[in-house]
Amino acid sequence: MDNETQANKSSVLLEIRALRIDGMRDDRWHEIVKGIDLTLHRGEVLGLIGESGAGKSTLGIAAMGYVKPGCRFSGGSIHFDGIDMLAASEAKKQALRGVRIAYVAQSAAASFNPAHRLIDQFAETPIQHQQCNKAEAYADAKDLYGKLQMPDPEQIGFRYPHQVSGGQLQRAMTAMAMSCRPDLIIFDEPTTALDVTTQIEVLMTMKDIVEKFNTAAIYITHDLAVVAQMADRIMVLRHGELVEEAPTCTMLSAPQQDYTKSLWAVRSFTKTRLAENTDEQAIISVKNVTAGYGMLDILHEINFDLHRGQTVSVVGESGSGKSTTARVITGLLPPRIGEVLFQGQALPKDYRQRSKDQLRQVQMIYQMADTAINPRQRIRDIIGRPLAFYLGMNPKQCEARTRELLDMIELKPDQFIDRFPSELSGGQKQRVCIARALAAEPSCIICDEVTSALDQLVAEGILRLLDRLQRELNLAYMFITHDLATVKAISDEVVVMLKGRIVEQGSKDTIFSPPHHEYTEKLLSSVPQMDPDWMRNLVAQRSPQH
Amino acid sequence: MKLDSPTNLSTHTAVIRPSKLNLALRELWKAPLSAKLGIIIVLAYVFVALFAPWLTPYGESEIVGGPFELWSEKYLLGTDNLGRDMFTRLLYGARNTIGIALITTLLAFFIGGITGILAAILGGWADQIMSRVVDVLMAIPSLIFSLLLLTIFGTSIPVLIVIIAVLDSTRVFRLARAVSLNVVVMDYVEAARLRGEGLAWITLREVLPNIMPPLVAEFGLRFCFVFLTIAALSFLGLGIQPPTADWGSMVRDNATLISYGDVTPLLPAGAIALLTVGVNFIVDWFLQKTSGLKDGQ
Numbered sequence: 001m002d003n004e005t006q007a008n009k010s011s012v013l014l015e016i017r018a019l020r021i022d023g024m025r026d027d028r029w030h031e032i033v034k035g036i037d038l039t040l041h042r043g044e045v046l047g048l049i050g051e052s053g054a055g056k057s058t059l060g061i062a063a064m065g066y067v068k069p070g071c072r073f074s075g076g077s078i079h080f081d082g083i084d085m086l087a088a089s090e091a092k093k094q095a096l097r098g099v100r101i102a103y104v105a106q107s108a109a110a111s112f113n114p115a116h117r118l119i120d121q122f123a124e125t126p127i128q129h130q131q132c133n134k135a136e137a138y139a140d141a142k143d144l145y146g147k148l149q150m151p152d153p154e155q156i157g158f159r160y161p162h163q164v165s166g167g168q169l170q171r172a173m174t175a176m177a178m179s180c181r182p183d184l185i186i187f188d189e190p191t192t193a194l195d196v197t198t199q200i201e202v203l204m205t206m207k208d209i210v211e212k213f214n215t216a217a218i219y220i221t222h223d224l225a226v227v228a229q230m231a232d233r234i235m236v237l238r239h240g241e242l243v244e245e246a247p248t249c250t251m252l253s254a255p256q257q258d259y260t261k262s263l264w265a266v267r268s269f270t271k272t273r274l275a276e277n278t279d280e281q282a283i284i285s286v287k288n289v290t291a292g293y294g295m296l297d298i299l300h301e302i303n304f305d306l307h308r309g310q311t312v313s314v315v316g317e318s319g320s321g322k323s324t325t326a327r328v329i330t331g332l333l334p335p336r337i338g339e340v341l342f343q344g345q346a347l348p349k350d351y352r353q354r355s356k357d358q359l360r361q362v363q364m365i366y367q368m369a370d371t372a373i374n375p376r377q378r379i380r381d382i383i384g385r386p387l388a389f390y391l392g393m394n395p396k397q398c399e400a401r402t403r404e405l406l407d408m409i410e411l412k413p414d415q416f417i418d419r420f421p422s423e424l425s426g427g428q429k430q431r432v433c434i435a436r437a438l439a440a441e442p443s444c445i446i447c448d449e450v451t452s453a454l455d456q457l458v459a460e461g462i463l464r465l466l467d468r469l470q471r472e473l474n475l476a477y478m479f480i481t482h483d484l485a486t487v488k489a490i491s492d493e494v495v496v497m498l499k500g501r502i503v504e505q506g507s508k509d510t511i512f513s514p515p516h517h518e519y520t521e522k523l524l525s526s527v528p529q530m531d532p533d534w535m536r537n538l539v540a541q542r543s544p545q546h
Numbered sequence: 547m548k549l550d551s552p553t554n555l556s557t558h559t560a561v562i563r564p565s566k567l568n569l570a571l572r573e574l575w576k577a578p579l580s581a582k583l584g585i586i587i588v589l590a591y592v593f594v595a596l597f598a599p600w601l602t603p604y605g606e607s608e609i610v611g612g613p614f615e616l617w618s619e620k621y622l623l624g625t626d627n628l629g630r631d632m633f634t635r636l637l638y639g640a641r642n643t644i645g646i647a648l649i650t651t652l653l654a655f656f657i658g659g660i661t662g663i664l665a666a667i668l669g670g671w672a673d674q675i676m677s678r679v680v681d682v683l684m685a686i687p688s689l690i691f692s693l694l695l696l697t698i699f700g701t702s703i704p705v706l707i708v709i710i711a712v713l714d715s716t717r718v719f720r721l722a723r724a725v726s727l728n729v730v731v732m733d734y735v736e737a738a739r740l741r742g743e744g745l746a747w748i749t750l751r752e753v754l755p756n757i758m759p760p761l762v763a764e765f766g767l768r769f770c771f772v773f774l775t776i777a778a779l780s781f782l783g784l785g786i787q788p789p790t791a792d793w794g795s796m797v798r799d800n801a802t803l804i805s806y807g808d809v810t811p812l813l814p815a816g817a818i819a820l821l822t823v824g825v826n827f828i829v830d831w832f833l834q835k836t837s838g839l840k841d842g843q
Contacts, residue, residue, distance in 0.1 A: 332736070332740070351739070351740055351742075356742050359740060359741060359742045364737065364740060366733045366737070368733065371732045371734065372733040373734050374751075374755070374756070376755035376756055376758075377751075377755075385741070386741060389741060389742070389743070390741075436737075
């Protein structure tokens with residue numbers, strides 16, 4: 001091992017050789033990382049990408065000499081700056097973690113202790129490792145908050161985690177990781193939970209601070225466009241093995257392996273057919289709806305129509321009222337003013353007053369398939385219930401129809417009908433949710449961020465499935481999303497929302513071609529592009545306005 | 547460092563699924579020693595309770611000799627203050643005490659569980675009313691309250707069961723409501739509501755299966771408490787009435803012997819203690835298993 005410690009960019013900081021990690025499943029050890037080599041130089045940013053289950057997080061955490069409970073190292077070596085991390089004592093590794101190697105988790109909200117102020121959590125590590133006293137740590141925190149462009153850096157640290165927004169929290173976490181000026185930071189999907197406009201701000205500041213302190217970083221994500229902005233070099237992982245490794249520019253312009261190409265190709269999916277704008281009666285019309293919780297109005301004068309065989313995408317950042325609109329349509333939130341029409345007939349405002357048939361016509365698919373299906377029911381019960389409930393089928397008919405539906409969503413009936421949800425992958429669960437919605441034979445389905453919790457390849461599969469079903473069954477979709485790539489792929493009509501109001505609506509072509517509304521412009525320009533210089537250019541473009 | 551992000555181990559399992567019995571047996575085999583011991587103790591009690599008439603040499607309230615005879619081959623554990631065989635009464639006592647405790651606990655869980663889940667689902671006024679009623683019931687010390695009620699309604703076994711069950715159901719209500727609150731906010735419950743499902747379906751099919759682990763664990767604990775309450779009430783003379791044998795009143799009836807250094811009156815108390823320990827071993831094991839499962843979800 002080389003023991004050079006000078007901060008020269010070419011010296012190796014982290015060297016992983018033929019690393020193998022096992023995970024315990026069904027009382028047996030399964031290999032989840034299968035002999036991966038990784039070399040990271042000082043000041044270099046390495047992107048790790050792959051689908052979930054590819055072993056990228058496991059590999060990232062392993063750099064700290066740590067495996068999650070239920071996993072073990074079974075071979076290979078990890079050397080961090082000459083220190084053998086597998087042989088080092090727990091105390092020695094403890095002394096490195098947080099000081100020389102830091103970790104930024106995906107969900108900052110879950111990683112902060114809600115009972116302590118941000119700045120105290122920032123100061124915890126440096127004080128514990130006796131790097132500085134409290135006053136110095138506070139001063140440093142304020143300085144870093146400023147560098148990360150958090151609003152009011154002097155005061156924001158004295159807030160509690162729930163008092164700042166998601167993007168700010170993620171930046172506070174980055175500041176915390178920086179507190180001891182580590183040599184290596186591991187970013188584990190740090191922007192996945194954020195919407196596009198926030199994501200770009202966080203990415204910018206992260207990239208900036210990593211460059212400023214010449215820190216090496218491992219950036220784990222499943223979003224190619226994001227990794228293109230951050231990383232100098234990219235490694236593509238699949239099933240615990242390395243698929244391809246290359247500098248970012250090479251990787252983007254000339255991927256070698258088929259799997260990498262397929263990842264790149266995902267974004268090229270577009271709806272095969274553009275439905276002609278029918279002038280027949282709308283399935284659902286939202287008329288002049290104003291609604292909110294208590295005295296506070298969240299939605300203001302919302303108007304739009306859903307037609308058979310068409311998809312209306314509702315776009316906006318979080319808090320713009322997209323999901324609230326869905327709640328008004330389903331009747332969970334009765335509107336204060338306005339009404340929802342179903343084929344020209346007003347629907348009762350509260351779902352409890354709607355007839356079984358009215359309820360059947362509008363079905364919902366949720367963002368988190370995990371919580372949308374009951375973990376204690378088998379697939380046959382989950383899909384079979386609407387059949388028995390709405391259509392009055394007997395158990396035999398239910399089973400036959402459930403099998404048909406499973407075929408429709410491309411899951412093998414014999415294999416899946418008796419499984420519990422915990423025995424399915426994320427994408428399969430979402431397919432079951434689709435089948436449950438279809439079972440009711442609705443005319444309209446509301447899809448609430450259905451693909452945002454899924455990997456790109458899986459998400460694309462779901463989009464293709466939804467598109468096929470729409471053509472076959474002539475369904476109307478209301479597609480709620482913050483991902484503009486999805487909007488481009490699937491919609492006929494687009495509704496852009498901001499702070500509870502519709503700022504722009506029209507056919508996809510109208511919305512996506514200039515002139516844009518100012519906010520639509522901002523949304524569109526915030527979508528990460530597969531160009532490594534995109535972020536830099538955008539920042540340069542936007543900065544005069546700030 | 548924060549390393550507690552959820553594990554990303556995918557959860558595909560083999561398609562071939564072992565039968566439920568097989569799984570249960572395998573689970574049992576892997577159980578810690580304490581849990582196995584607990585299971586053996588409880589099974590022994592159940593066996594004794596079921597087969598008491600065949601295991602005992604005399605009748606339940608048959609007077610077979612003089613009062614307070616010593617341990618001998620004829621009277622295995624001696625006789626009590628009226629000359630009834632202690633061993634016989636100890637075995638019959640298992641039957642009465644455990645049987646009544648079991649029925650009472652089941653009733654308490656039925657009342658408390660259903661109302662607790664309903665309170666969580668309905669929310670608003672219904673929840674407020676139910677919760678405040680429970681608060682009032684819990685504000686009165688339960689032993690004194692049950693003594694009071696037993697004096698008013700008289701001491702018969704059905705009255706005893708209902709009173710203890712209602713008082714104990716308040717605790718079950720609080721637990722069931724608290725854990726249900728976490729479940730009713732899930733999307734699948736919302737999906738069921740939007741489907742137009744009735745209260746019964748949501749309570750029994752959507753919520754109940756998901757709160758079973760904590761309820762079952764609580765069942766083990768509650769069973770012990772009920773058991774002790776009955777024994778305490780019997781000791782005070784307001785529980786199970788003579789000549790029916792039960793462990794609480796057996797301690798009281800023979801308490802005089804303690805002054806002579808005889809351990810016999812403590813045997814029923816020991817029987818209570820042993821069962822309590824056994825049940826808790828099993829409950830601990832169950833709690834550990836279910837909390838472990840929760841992390842994986």
